[in-house]
Amino acid sequence: MSRPYIKRVTMFKVPKEEDIDAVIAKYGEMRSTAQKNGAPYIFSNEASRVLNSSEERAQGFTVIAITTFDSMEDVEYYDKECAAHKKLREFIATRRTGFATLHFASELPKRKA
Numbered sequence: 001m002s003r004p005y006i007k008r009v010t011m012f013k014v015p016k017e018e019d020i021d022a023v024i025a026k027y028g029e030m031r032s033t034a035q036k037n038g039a040p041y042i043f044s045n046e047a048s049r050v051l052n053s054s055e056e057r058a059q060g061f062t063v064i065a066i067t068t069f070d071s072m073e074d075v076e077y078y079d080k081e082c083a084a085h086k087k088l089r090e091f092i093a094t095r096r097t098g099f100a101t102l103h104f105a106s107e108l109p110k111r112k113a
Contacts, residue, residue: 005106006069011061013098020049023063026091034084036077043068
């Protein structure tokens with residue numbers, strides 16, 4: 001049996017409407033430029049507006065990103081070494097008032113090689 005994917009869910013509190021669109025666009029840039037050992041390594045990534053951001057249970061979060069990796073090693077690389085992710089973090093840092101990041105092992109089966 002293959003190991004599960006690792007999913008990273010990050011939510012941001014981005015108060016300005018124009019910044020929400022800019023953050024989502026920057027995720028698109030990161031998605032197309034992130035590499036490890038000269039090759040893409042992120043299995044999938046999507047970023048979007050939180051649809052219920054005005055509800056109490058959304059706790060003020062306005063942007064959500066879900067990134068899927070093949071391994072925790074790739075997650076560690078993303079957090080500590082990935083130049084594209086570093087650029088994204090620097091961009092978002094001045095536009096957010098809060099964030100939360102969680103990781104979990106996906107029960108979806110791995111793709112066949």
